[in-house]
Amino acid sequence: MPELTSMMNIGIEMDKKLRSVGIESSEQLIETGAKEAFLKLKQKYPGVCLVHLYALEGAIHDIEFNSLSEDTKKELKEFSDFLKK
Secondary structure, eight states: OOOGGGSTTOOHHHHHHHHHTTOOSHHHHHHHOHHHHHHHHHHHOTTOOHHHHHHHHHHHHTSOGGGSOHHHHHHHHHHHHHHHO
């Protein structure tokens, strides 16, 4: 099982947080998806923000989070905003 930290945008802190919510490998993150992983993180760590969601999406697609398309960023922001309601 490839380590989470081998993925783009996933550092040691994000690795620890993901593991604490039951996501322990890159395969599990890909299978779970960025939105569901973010939701799990948000429930345990209320301080996670939109940048974390971008980082997760970028990791799944093996790109820097700031290279996500504008459409993808917009969709993720709408999801994040929805969770704040």
